[in-house]
Amino acid sequence: LFTAGVALALLGVFATLIARRDPHNPVLEIQRALAAGEFVPYYQPIVDITTGQLRGAEVLVRWKKPDGTVVLPAAFIPLAESSGLIRAMTLDLMRRVSDEAGKAIGERPALKIAFNFASKLASDETVVKDVYGVFAKSPIKMTQVVLEITERDPIESFAATRQIIAALQSLGIRIAIDDVGTGHSGLSYMLKLGVDIIKIDKMFIDAIGTDRNSTTIIETLVDLAHNMRMDVVAEGVESFEQVMHLREIGVRSAQGYVFAPPLPGRAFLKLVDAMDGL
Numbered sequence: 001l002f003t004a005g006v007a008l009a010l011l012g013v014f015a016t017l018i019a020r021r022d023p024h025n026p027v028l029e030i031q032r033a034l035a036a037g038e039f040v041p042y043y044q045p046i047v048d049i050t051t052g053q054l055r056g057a058e059v060l061v062r063w064k065k066p067d068g069t070v071v072l073p074a075a076f077i078p079l080a081e082s083s084g085l086i087r088a089m090t091l092d093l094m095r096r097v098s099d100e101a102g103k104a105i106g107e108r109p110a111l112k113i114a115f116n117f118a119s120k121l122a123s124d125e126t127v128v129k130d131v132y133g134v135f136a137k138s139p140i141k142m143t144q145v146v147l148e149i150t151e152r153d154p155i156e157s158f159a160a161t162r163q164i165i166a167a168l169q170s171l172g173i174r175i176a177i178d179d180v181g182t183g184h185s186g187l188s189y190m191l192k193l194g195v196d197i198i199k200i201d202k203m204f205i206d207a208i209g210t211d212r213n214s215t216t217i218i219e220t221l222v223d224l225a226h227n228m229r230m231d232v233v234a235e236g237v238e239s240f241e242q243v244m245h246l247r248e249i250g251v252r253s254a255q256g257y258v259f260a261p262p263l264p265g266r267a268f269l270k271l272v273d274a275m276d277g278l
C-alpha cells in the first residue's frame with residue numbers, strides 16, 4: 001500500500017511537471033488568464049415587458065485576450081468547471097461587477113444582478129460564506145443578487161444543494177433555475193429545490209407562434225411558476241411578436257437581442273443612467 005501511495009504521488013508530481021512544461025495546457029492557460037484579469041463581465045439587460053423599465057442584468061463572462069479577441073464562455077466554461085477553477089472565476093467575476101457597477105446598482109434597489117452559478121458550486125457549502133464575503137463588502141445589497149443554477153447539468157446531491165440554496169436565501173439572495181425545459185432533472189425535482197425564479201429557455205421562446213406544443217408548455221410553466229409564487233424570466237427573446245405573446249400569457253421579465261445583447265460594463269452603465277429619466 002505504501003509503495004502504491006508513493007508511486008501515485010510520483011505520478012502526480014510528474015503529471016504536474018509535464019503540465020507546467022506545456023505552454024498550451026488549457027487549464028494552466030485559464031489559470032494564467034484568471035490571474036491576469038482577462039475574464040470580464042458583460043451585462044445583458046433584463047426588461048420589464050409590462051412597463052418597459054430596466055429590471056437588471058445577467059452577467060455573462062467573456063475572455064478578453066491581450067490581443068483584443070473576445071472568447072465566448074462555451075469555449076472555456078466546461079474546462080473551468082471540470083478543473084475546479086470555476087469557483088475562483090465566479091467569485092472574481094462577482095468582485096469585478098461590484099467594483100465596476102456596484103455603485104450604480106446599489107443606488108437603485110429595484111435593479112437585480114444575476115450570476116451564473118455552476119451546479120457544482122451549489123453543492124459546496126463553503127461557497128456560501130465566500131459569496132457572502134463578496135457582497136457584504138459591496139454596495140450591491142444581498143437582496144439584489146440572483147444566482148442562476150442551470151437545469152442542464154444533473155444535480156449531484158439534491159439534499160446538499162437544497163440546503164445551500166436555503167442558506168443563500170436566508171442571506172436575501174434569490175435563486176433562479178436556468179434553461180428551464182432543457183434539463184435532466186424534471187419539473188417536480190426542480191420545483192422541490194425551493195427556488196424563486198425560473199428562466200424559460202430560448203428553445204421554447206423560439207417556438208412561439210410556430211409550434212403549438214411549445215407554446216402550451218410555456219403557458220403551463222408560467223401558470224405553475226406563478227401558482228408557486230415564483231417569478232418568470234423569458235430568455236433569448238428576439239422578436240416583437242414574442243414579446244407580445246409573452247405579455248399575453250403573463251410573463252413580466254425578458255431578455256434577448258430584441259432589447260439588447262450582452263453589453264460591456266461601460267455601455268451597460270450608460271444604459272442604466274439613460275433609463276433613470278424614463
Ligand code: C2E
Pocket residue numbers: 044059060061072073074077086090093116117118150178179235236237238255256257258261262
Ligand atoms: P445562459 O446562462 O443560458 O445565457 C444566455 C446565453 O444566450 C448567452 O450566451 C447570451 O449571450 C445568449 N443570448 C442572449 N439573448 C439572446 C438572443 O436573443 N438570441 C440568441 N441567439 N442568444 C442570446 P453566452 O454569453 O455565450 O453564454 C453561454 C452560456 O455560458 C450561458 O448560457 C451560461 O450557461 C454560461 N456562462 C456564461 N457566463 C458564465 C459564468 O460566469 N459562469 C458560469 N458557470 N457559466 C456562465
Ligand code: CA
Pocket residue numbers: 058116148178
Ligand atoms: Ca444564465
Ligand code: CA
Pocket residue numbers: 178179199201235
Ligand atoms: Ca439561460
Ligand code: CA
Pocket residue numbers: 179201202235
Ligand atoms: Ca439558455
